[in-house]
Amino acid sequence: MSAxxxxxxxxxxxxxxxxxxxxxxFGPLLNMLLWAVAExxxxxxxxxxxxxxxxxxxxxxxxxNAMVSLGNSIAIALFTVAVCLAxxxxxxxxxxxxxxxxxxxxxxxFLLPQAFPSLAVYINVARIFYGLGLNGTxxxxxxxxxxxxxxxxxxxxxxxxxxxxxxxxxxxxxIGASPLQAFRAVTLPLAAPGIMASAIFVFLESLDEFxxxxxxxxxxxxxxxxxxxxxxxxxxxxxxSITALILLVPSVGFMLFIERFLKADVLAKVGS
Amino acid sequence: MTQSRLISxxxxxxxxxxxxxLFVYPLGFSLVTAFEGEGGAWTVGNFTKAFDFYWRDxxxxxxxxxLSTVLIGGFAIAIxxxxxxxxxxxxxxxxxxxxxxxxxxxxxxxxQLMRTFLAKNGMMNNALVELxxxxxxxxxxxxxxxxxxxxxxxxxxxxxxxxxxxxxxALDRATIEAARxxxxxxxxxxxxxxxxxxxxxxxxxxxxxxxxxxxxxSVPLMINAQSPxxxxxxxxxxxxAYGDYGVANxxxxxxxxxxGVVAWIYLRQGVREGGA
Numbered sequence: 001m002s003a004x005x006x007x008x009x010x011x012x013x014x015x016x017x018x019x020x021x022x023x024x025x026f027g028p029l030l031n032m033l034l035w036a037v038a039e040x041x042x043x044x045x046x047x048x049x050x051x052x053x054x055x056x057x058x059x060x061x062x063x064x065n066a067m068v069s070l071g072n073s074i075a076i077a078l079f080t081v082a083v084c085l086a087x088x089x090x091x092x093x094x095x096x097x098x099x100x101x102x103x104x105x106x107x108x109x110f111l112l113p114q115a116f117p118s119l120a121v122y123i124n125v126a127r128i129f130y131g132l133g134l135n136g137t138x139x140x141x142x143x144x145x146x147x148x149x150x151x152x153x154x155x156x157x158x159x160x161x162x163x164x165x166x167x168x169x170x171x172x173x174x175i176g177a178s179p180l181q182a183f184r185a186v187t188l189p190l191a192a193p194g195i196m197a198s199a200i201f202v203f204l205e206s207l208d209e210f211x212x213x214x215x216x217x218x219x220x221x222x223x224x225x226x227x228x229x230x231x232x233x234x235x236x237x238x239x240x241s242i243t244a245l246i247l248l249v250p251s252v253g254f255m256l257f258i259e260r261f262l263k264a265d266v267l268a269k270v271g272s
Numbered sequence: 273m274t275q276s277r278l279i280s281x282x283x284x285x286x287x288x289x290x291x292x293x294l295f296v297y298p299l300g301f302s303l304v305t306a307f308e309g310e311g312g313a314w315t316v317g318n319f320t321k322a323f324d325f326y327w328r329d330x331x332x333x334x335x336x337x338x339l340s341t342v343l344i345g346g347f348a349i350a351i352x353x354x355x356x357x358x359x360x361x362x363x364x365x366x367x368x369x370x371x372x373x374x375x376x377x378x379x380x381x382x383x384q385l386m387r388t389f390l391a392k393n394g395m396m397n398n399a400l401v402e403l404x405x406x407x408x409x410x411x412x413x414x415x416x417x418x419x420x421x422x423x424x425x426x427x428x429x430x431x432x433x434x435x436x437x438x439x440x441x442a443l444d445r446a447t448i449e450a451a452r453x454x455x456x457x458x459x460x461x462x463x464x465x466x467x468x469x470x471x472x473x474x475x476x477x478x479x480x481x482x483x484x485x486x487x488x489x490s491v492p493l494m495i496n497a498q499s500p501x502x503x504x505x506x507x508x509x510x511x512x513a514y515g516d517y518g519v520a521n522x523x524x525x526x527x528x529x530x531x532g533v534v535a536w537i538y539l540r541q542g543v544r545e546g547g548a
Contacts, residue, residue: 011360011363014360014363015363018363018366018367018370021367021370021371022370023399024426025370025371025373025374025426026373027389027395027396027399028382028385028386028388028389028395028426029373029385030395031385031388031389031394031395032384032385032388034395035388043393044393046393046398046402086286087286087287087290088287090283090284090286090287091283091284091286091287091288093283094279094280094281094283094284095284098276098277098279098280098283099276099277099280100277100280100281100284101277101281106284106288109288109291110287110291112291112295112296113291113295114480114483115483115531115535116299116483116528116531117483117486117487117504117524117527117528117531118487119487119488119489119504119507119508119524119527120302120507120520120521120523120524120525120527120528121295121298121299121302121524122298123302123507123508123511123517123520123521123524124298124299124301124302124305124517124521125294125298127301127517128297128298128301143290143294144294146290146294147290147291147294147295150287150290150291154287204376208376208378208380208381209378210378210379210380210489210490211487211488211489211490211504214489214508215508215511225378225380225381225490228380228381228384229380229383229490229493229494232383232384232387232494233493233494237384237388240384241384241388244381244384244385247378247380247381248377248381251375251376251377251378251381252373252376252377254376255372255373255375255376
């Protein structure tokens, strides 16, 4: 093969591999989109026989199962973010800025849940909650999601506070601000983008959480992931695909914009 | 202890309290229940029962999660390597845009996607038939152990690849350029120069993925309902069908051991290298 020809064909293997990868990544997504707008689709037809939105009307019917689940999911995620931030902001500030005994150990302790398969812990949380009357309540699900989101909230908040320039705080103190005033006027606003990122992350984790809700939420609290699961197991692929699409939009959006929320200076401080 | 340190502890206390109440306490509860017989006496009866009933599922879980971890590692290295050493800027940009899509897609959604994509008359088989690569009668369903592995790899590779690519991008380019100038091929540079320097990041990402895959209930339920199946499905079944917390927690203990062994291998290697 001449050098010129090789140069012209050099892109071919790369192109084929990228094409295969694109099919592997977007194929399943495209299949779901087709199911979401399929009115009728059965074997051996390779494409839906009829397209339409009648299943969308069923999903978005006011007071239908899906709307209740969507409301539950959003309420639970917002409460989870509120609880996580309420405990993670003071903890992150103390871990990043103040002298604290056993600081490294405490930071590591928040990583502990990541080292154990969570399902085996959730079944026991559900058993304990059952005794407390928390099973099947929104509060119970919020607590489980809070535990799950806490590691991200604490670690990102700590990194966000660590990335704030100490000299700005000291300048505020020098002109007579109390520690609390300096925190509210200088440190917190400067750390806000990082904390916002952790809030979005906790929100998404809660929105997507399945296993904990499966054990603690039953039978009264249904969230979107549980609705999707039930619809899929019943073979109702249209409902399952539409629900999957609702969950997909915020996930993909976050993936596309994560770098705008989580700046490199904060990322560099994670775990330091 | 000074007053300042007491205030610091007070600031951390609420977060630690949640950790203790909702993680450490239930974890202790699960360890105790695993070794507790019906009258409350200590026993290993739950474990003998767990092994008798579920020894195949224990092996199945190890194989599936192990194979998925190996594949995720391979793909993550390939993606990171191409992004770092690729010479065609357009191909690199295309891959950078492409590989991250499944990053935050929840497992339950990935399960639903694959349930339709990998089915006997799903889109994958249809595409292969249309391309003439597969005879229609040969089409088979992949909704078994293969489907679980595909779903896990599809969902977790972007996470590990993101970590690995980040670590590779932070490397000193000088050694890479020097090796290239001396005539080393790109594959050799990747395996002998780049990979050893990002091994730590790769292994941390793979261990995190291993633990996450050990905890997923939705994917094995949706992709592979038949036996053998994964331990998470067995745990849910013991509780939903029998309220049998003893055997469920014994299986939970076995899954802690599996992740523990993986973490231990990693730590031991770290010590050996640190000592060398």
